[in-house]
Amino acid sequence: MLKYAKTDFQAILRMIFFAVVLSAFFTLLVYFTPLSENSMHFFSSITLFVSVFMGGRYAAWRIRYRGLLHGLRVGLIFFLLMTIGTFLFRQQPLSTSELLPTLGLVLAASAAGGIVGVNQRTRRRRSSRPYYYQ
8 A cells, every 4th residue: 555655645635736726716706706605515515526536537547557446545535634624623523414425525526536547548559550550
């Protein structure tokens, strides 16, 4: 497991980057448009899904095999970090009714990202002609 630590760390950094960028985008969208703040829960779900999807995709793309497992592993690490951060900085106690939907969303997004990432791996072609002409 430690041989994938660098890739996992890079994938989590990409997740955090996408989460910050999308959060800033949706915040500006709500601020400068007539959208209400009630739509922020929907936007936060989109932000979470996209950022975890991209992190799982990156991890599987770098490792090149077992995309589902690598995507899920990176997603679970991100979920644990997110839960610890929420536990430390939130005034109210956490409940399973809040954590389980988030866990389901994270697992679905990271698994889908892992599957897409492992199948998106590009291979170098020897020539521009198809293989049956060589």
